[in-house]
Amino acid sequence: MRNVAIIGIGQVPVREHWDKSLKELGALALLEALDDAGRDSIDGLFVGNMLSGSLSEQEHLGALIADFAGLGGVEAVKVEAACASGAAAFRQAVLAVASGQKECVAALGVEKLTEFSGQKTSDALAEAADADFETSLGLTFVALNALVMRRFIYERKVEREAFAYFPMLAHANAKHNPNAMFRHDIQFEQYQKAKMIADPINLLDSSPIADGAAAVIVVPADKVKPSDNKIVQVLACEIATDAVALHDRAELLRLRAVEQSVQRALQTAGVTRSQINLFELHDAFSIMSLLSLEASGFMAAEEALRKIREGYFDVRGTLPLFTMGGLKGRGHPVGATGIYQITEAVMQLRGAAPAAVQVPDARIAMTQNIGGTGATVVTTILKGNQ
């Protein structure tokens, strides 16, 4: 099996893009990534997307975007794993190159969510959950996460307001990211007063839906100059799954798929947690950040609630989190999010992040993209050449 390297990245700003179709957004990110890579063709395209069918009445995105981007003829498919679709597409791109079948492959994440009614989008997002046993009962996707947060507050005996520091940090970082949706700070008092969406999740616990597209270009690692500062090595990319329905999980607060994918990724990469210089985790809701940190083996969730107030997760702290704003601050175009995370990690490892959020001496980054309430988890470990 060959090692794989990332040689190009591209992204469109995360926004409400009412004037651009799915294929336009996808092609823009893809062409920017090709330009960054200094290539004009690829031999494979994997498109991560969750809801093009349910919302835009458009499937077949692989061929559609390949053709629209002028890459007609190329092998192209769509990969779906709910909110983890982006990183799942990246995983297939890595496999295609690692297998020796392909020499230059693009992983593209693209999603359009904002031009539909709130009800329609909310219903569509619930397709990440179990239709027979969860959404058929009227549970929205936010409500499912609210059940988990409620249980956490009860079992771990913490105050709801302790969660405030996660979205506050996300916004503090997003402020410096020109591609982020929300470029302003939020204060503790705003969190206290924020509207309740699905008790105990309030507006600021919840990442915003958004439109966006991001792409990365991968090639065999032995085909690039190892001295090139732009090159980022893919040390590992591992997927694990768990029951989709919350009631089928062994423990409500335990993300087993996170545990498994992180263990496999660390083993494959041959690195330890202490070597991770930044962690782009999946803060779709504040509670998910906490459970992810715990299941990833970094620390107990209660400890994370304390450490965030001590600057531990700041860009100049011990384990910087969501350095470009994360899902909360950058925005969460679901099927594109996993690729935004990887794109942002690559910027950090190149030393090319906006100065205010550049992690000093970033050499190894972990990204984690979560589908549903924890049923699909993709953990990726990247290493820079700096």
Place this chain on the structure above:
Amino acid sequence: MRNVAIIGIGQVPVREHWDKSLKELGALALLEALDDAGRDSIDGLFVGNMLSGSLSEQEHLGALIADFAGLGGVEAVKVEAACASGAAAFRQAVLAVASGQKECVAALGVEKLTEFSGQKTSDALAEAADADFETSLGLTFVALNALVMRRFIYERKVEREAFAYFPMLAHANAKHNPNAMFRHDIQFEQYQKAKMIADPINLLDSSPIADGAAAVIVVPADKVKPSDNKIVQVLACEIATDAVALHDRAELLRLRAVEQSVQRALQTAGVTRSQINLFELHDAFSIMSLLSLEASGFMAAEEALRKIREGYFDVRGTLPLFTMGGLKGRGHPVGATGIYQITEAVMQLRGAAPAAVQVPDARIAMTQNIGGTGATVVTTILKGNQ
């Protein structure tokens, strides 16, 4: 890169399965394939499906079916490429094993289409076409194929009734397949009198929507006994794409993605067309069979119209087609179809097809799964051990 072998197959009968959900259908096929393979676990699952989101309001099929089948924790994603989703999932399974990342992987195709209104299903199927430039004009998926057939009749100066022999042969073979939807002959007179669906496509030119699921298990070829008659080698599996919208094609009657995927597949497999003992092609509409035979390089479409009447494509002819009924006779559960084709080819290569449709001395089989009106094409070449 490692060679890959198929060691197990499973399928549920193609029917209207109103009493079974997507995950039940998927799990049934998957467990039968595991049983056939003599395995009780896998380390990867690729689910081919097109419309679970738009119709059943359920995405995230990878994790969902993995868990329901008792394979929780395993890497699992959904792969979508319109009507070619099944074979596209197979392609990812082959890559995962070929890369050395996985040792035993399942490719599952599953689709539920029949429990919704005809209008809803018809609209959903049109998501295989270009939403911005085709379906927005009111073109259904059948209508798009009708445009192609109309053009064919005009350019090639043939009679519409000459197409009749394709569905007649499909039904003649389906009759012997217990998993087929339509197990009865049709006569030329029936074709003449069949209701027009979208002129010039009549009811018998058009494959039926259906519910179904089929699965195959793949492993590294060097991990199985080469003498085992059940083993089938994957000589090649190649995807190519073309413009989704018909008006963006260079020539309306030329399936360039078929040409490319067949050329690559023959080259990778190291076989010539004359060595192919049977061809499971994508007869979604009669016209597609003709264009596929032509673009695959077997013969001009007009010649195929003559040769079918001479028995050339019969199971005991020179190039047997759709030996278990094809999309027309077996039924077309879109995202599952590509895996049904592979499953049926494996049965032929094992010498385990129903006696009446067993191709004598079948050693090499080609399957071809087409998405949209030709925008995604997956051509697979398999070799038996007999």
